[in-house]
Amino acid sequence: DAGVIQSPRHEVTEMGQEVTLRCKPISGHDYLFWYRQTMMRGLELLIYFNNNVPIDDSGMPEDRFSAKMPNASFSTLKIQPSEPRDSAVYFCASRSGTGVEKLFFGSGTQLSVL
Amino acid sequence: AQSVTQLGSHVSVSEGALVLLRCNYSSSVPPYLFWYVQYPNQGLQLLLKYTSAATLVKGINGFEAEFKKSETSFHLTKPSAHMSDAAEYFCAVSGLGGGATNKLIFGTGTLLAVQP
Numbered sequence: 001d002a003g004v005i006q007s008p009r010h011e012v013t014e015m016g017q018e019v020t021l022r023c024k025p026i027s028g029h030d031y032l033f034w035y036r037q038t039m040m041r042g043l044e045l046l047i048y049f050n051n052n053v054p055i056d057d058s059g060m061p062e063d064r065f066s067a068k069m070p071n072a073s074f075s076t077l078k079i080q081p082s083e084p085r086d087s088a089v090y091f092c093a094s095r096s097g098t099g100v101e102k103l104f105f106g107s108g109t110q111l112s113v114l
Numbered sequence: 115a116q117s118v119t120q121l122g123s124h125v126s127v128s129e130g131a132l133v134l135l136r137c138n139y140s141s142s143v144p145p146y147l148f149w150y151v152q153y154p155n156q157g158l159q160l161l162l163k164y165t166s167a168a169t170l171v172k173g174i175n176g177f178e179a180e181f182k183k184s185e186t187s188f189h190l191t192k193p194s195a196h197m198s199d200a201a202e203y204f205c206a207v208s209g210l211g212g213g214a215t216n217k218l219i220f221g222t223g224t225l226l227a228v229q230p
Contacts, residue, residue, distance in 0.1 A: 004157070033217070042222030043158075043204060056217065091157055100208045100218060101148050105157025 004106035006092050012112045018080040021109045024073055025094030033103065034067055034077050035091040043091070049075065082113045116141045118188075118205045120221035128229050133177075133192040135224045137205030140186065147188040148206040148218065149179055158204060164188060175199070200228045 005024040013019055025032050033048040047057040052069045060067070064083070069075040079086055089110050093103040121136040139145055146165045150158040162173025169181040175198075179190045190203060205221040 035220075043220035045217055045219065048217055093157070100146065101160055101163045101206075103158070103160075103218065105159075107155065107157055 004092055004094050004104050006090075006106035006109050008109060009107065010110045010112075012114065013082055014114050015083055016081045017113075018078065019082045019086075019111060019113075021077040021090050021092075021111070023075045023077070023092030023106060025075070025092070026104055027073065029094035029096050029104070030072070031095045031097070032069060032075050033093045033095075034075070035093065037089040037091060037108070038087075046077070079111075082111075084113045087111055087113050116143075116145065116207045116219050118147075118207045118219065118221040120205050120224050122224055123222065124225050124227070126227040126229060127195045129197055130194050133190070133195045133199065133226065135190040135203050135205075135226065137179075137188045137190065137221060138186050139188060139205075139207050141207055146208040147179075147181060148208070149173065149177070149188075149190050150204045150206060150220075152202045152204065152223075154201075161190070161203070195226075195228045197228050197230065200226055202226070 007022045030051050034046040035043050036046055037043045046059045047067045048055055049069045067077045089108045091105050091108045093105045095102050117140045119138045148163045149161040151161050152158045161177050162171045164171050164181045172178045177192045179188050181188050202223045202225045204223045206218040208218050
């Protein structure tokens, strides 16, 4: 398996633009997580899905952020409109039903909002 | 609610010296505790985990951590640092039961530098 695949690796955009980050989890994994990493706040859990259903979105910072998982092999995190304070590395991770620690992380998307 | 606090955002040691990275946890339920490592431009990888069995846990690459309930701590150690240990290290907590078992809450990370 190729692991968790995220795209793009780097995204540079201007304030106010819409940004869409993409994630393909490992085949067979039924949990998918979106994390955001910044110097100030470390690694924050934004939202997670189980069997394509959002379970906990309490970490989503505000309404500008939305996440979807239309099927078991694809998820998106969208920011609209983007702001400079959204600049961060966004990680997607997936795991199977057992073993909370057995998260497999993607390589992340480095987002810069100018 | 659960959280972890990592003391020291940057730690620098000499090659061959002891590595000690500190983590204290807060949890309203018996915790599961973890250490992850992140190498540059990569995602996180699991180093070791504590899940209520032995309090001294051994992980990969010679790292180990000891769960101390009285101190609410789970510090990470390695007797002798190697240059390849330079990375960022994250402590994480999960809980028992219900939604608490489904998600990991991470600390803010400690960047370890190893000097030759």
